[in-house]
Amino acid sequence: MDEVLDRIPLLAGLPRTVEELPGGLTNRNYKVSVPGAAYVVRVPASEGGLLGIDRDAEHANSIAAERAGVGAPVHAYLRELGVLVVGYLPGRTFTEADLRDSANLPRVAEACQRLHTGPRFSRDFDMFEIQKGYLKIVQSRNFRLPAKYRDFEPQVGQIREALKVQDEGTVPCNNDLLPGNFIDDGERLWLIDYEYSGNNDACFELGNIWSESDLSLEQLEELVTAYYGRRLRNRIARARLLGLMSKYGWTLWAAIQDGANESIDFDFWSWGMEKYERAMAEFTGPALPVLLDEATRPD
Incomplete structure (x- = not known):
């Protein structure tokens, strides 16, 4: 060192x-x-x-x-x-408990707004394309692939088509806002770690925050409403669908780390499977058709 x-x-x-x-x-x-x-x-x-x-x-x-x-x-x-x-x-690094505290969600939304209204980033980030690229790596290197992983490709296609309808373009996003990437200095929040940063749908940022900290659906609605300043059903549905895609995509990130990373002592496979199990529940649950419909509607 x-x-x-x-x-x-x-x-x-x-x-x-x-x-x-x-x-x-x-x-x-x-x-x-x-x-x-x-x-x-x-x-x-x-x-x-x-x-x-x-x-x-x-x-x-x-x-x-x-x-x-x-x-x-x-x-x-x-x-x-x-x-x-x-x-x-x-400052103090956030924990999942901090993000699950509804009092902090307007602060989280404000920090995201500051980033999203700042200078454009040097590249784009699209989880649909990232997920496809990760899948090719997993298959070409014979890394472990979760059971029935590809069975959900039809639902992924439906989500991608639905999100095209009310697409509002991209903004500079961190794309990896785990609790540990928020720093609270007592007055405001700072966002750190820009490894996966890129111009992206703002609702991916919000949905990924929801997914990474396993917030409740009510808290996702609070976060999206704080971000947009009013309750927008299509944006809430959009964030939830993109949060689902984040779980599905990051599952393969974990599979790659499980197969290739020997320098960090961490159970990447279990970390990824927890995300995959939550993704499967959403892919097969009754809410998906409703979300697909709501995401396409003008609010």
Whole structure:
């Protein structure tokens, strides 16, 4: 680690303390403190290309998020190593309990709005295309595929067609807002980690938040209503359908990590199967036809 830090001009030659931060399923994150300042150094810990991670895009989009006033300041980037250095944001990292607290949902919506109205990102993110790409990787490398995974392709096609009707274009999205990617400084929320960032449907961001923290349907409605300023049935349905697609797509992310990542001690398969089981319940449940209809209607 010292060899990496010595290649970063603002850290080289200074007395420093290094603390590994918890979390991170594709990186190792270190808090590096030097006299008068603290930084987070993100070092890749997996083959990002398999997962669709573009380190150059992550760097560019992190700068855009900083300009939007919602991301940490970007201080350095070692392109040849994929190492990103951002400012350390003092504050409390969110937990699932924080996101399940309805009092925080308007704050979450406001942070997303700040990002979404900021500078465009350098690439796009479409979970339908990401999922197809992940599936090709899983099959070509003979990684484990969950049972009956491809049986739901007809429903995926129906969802994709329904979402075209009320499509409002894309905005810069983080696309990976797990609880640990929210930092609360006591006044406002910051959004970190732009590995999967790209211009996307705003409702994917909201639906993915719902999915990742397993919020209730009532909380999803609260979040979408706070974001748009009024209750819009088609946007609520859209966020729920895209949240379903996030579960279905990230299941294969986990299958790839399970087959390819040996550097992080984590049960990726169980993590992915939990998402897949929830996705199956929605694909086969009675609500899907209703959601498909509501997503196509003007509110």
